[in-house]
Amino acid sequence: MGTVREDGNGLPEGVALTAREDRFRDDPHPIYDRLRRLAPRFHDRAYGRLLLTAFGDVRAALRDKDLSVDARLSHDDAYVRRIAGTGVAEARGDAAYEPPLVLLDDPDHRRIRLLMSKAFTPRAVEAMRGRVEQIAGELLDAMAGRSSIDLIADFAGPLPTQAILDMMGMTDAPRSHFKQWSEDILMGYDPEREPDVQARLREAYLSMAREFRGVVEVRRRTPGPDLISAMVRAQQDGDRLSDLEIISLCTQLMVAGNVTTTDLIGNGVFALLTHPDQLARLHAEPTLVDGAVEEMLRFDCPITETARIARRDGALDGCPVGRGDTLTASLAAANHDPAVFPDPHAFDIARSGSDHLAFGSGVHSCLGAPLARLEGQIAIASLVTRLPRMRLDPDHQPERRHLPFFRGFVQLPLRID
């Protein structure tokens, strides 16, 4: 683990502002609160970035069309270069890779997002409702007779992985492999990763891409009613998605779509179990479930931050920003800004509104948000109904992932008897 550095104000920097550090991983909000109060645009010299923690700044940065998502525009030593898809691209070192949508600027971003949204329609998502209910039901049925479970391995992990495989028309694909590959690919977000982790990441990316390549080839010949066929068919002004683009989109949908939703369910259940009054309220008023999921997204959001790069010298509301500078927009800190959310550290399932930034904002805002909400609502409603006595297991500790950006549990042991 890297050394903890503190700047002149006693504010932590670098690795101390990531989930690799125990204190920050357990509860980042005391640190975010100090940053927001003392230095809302904090120059984290250790990782060469400006860290934004105020809701207004974070939303403005996400919506600023002058800012880029392309890490290659950042300074050579920037933290953002060591993470995200860039790690995969460098490791691959060949042309068989397309940056994921979230790391593309216009005009490529606009072109691919438009084509993609033609396949990923609200209707296609709503059509998944019955199937998601069925998957949740089967996973709960499999717990019959057990007194303890690991919520992540037994429910929150498999549910979104199976849902996205079903949407892609790959119901019988090896679910556990896709889950493991997703977790391995996620390690690209660890700025301090070791070479063996990088090698695993590369292997996982290649394995997943290989699976998708086979399916895309079949669907070009014999399309069906699934998402991959819709991507193959999607056209706009004579434009189409190439095979490589579809394979890369499938990989992104799988990784972005399953880990984040697993974390929504895990973080959400943990919040309920550590706030028994709110759990009791949900038992008494099940119709609060949609609002409860929005509050879970706000209170402990699965993607804690995202980055943007300045294309030119300028200013962020009076604060100077130079070309190539990285801005880290903390979604987690913004969602706890008392200027927008009264009593922000209280978990209140009846807090009205979905104006949190858990799904981002602006042109890159989450394409899968309707699916994530559908899965989150069905998951929480069925867990509360079918496991009315679920509680934290006093004999086994929950364990959070030691990775920046993706906040969630690797294991969440529960008693259910």
Ligand code: HEM
């Ligand atoms: C609770 C679950 C989820 C959360 C918290 C979440 C969060 C986010 C956030 C914050 C962004 C914007 C990142 C940025 O601006 O840099 C994003 C983008 C994206 N998400 Fe999600 N997401 C979730 C689930 C999903 C699902 C289920 C899918 C698809 C199956 C998905 C697909 C995408 C895609 C394709 C983008 C890139 C959009 C673009 O760049 O235009 N996400 N997500």
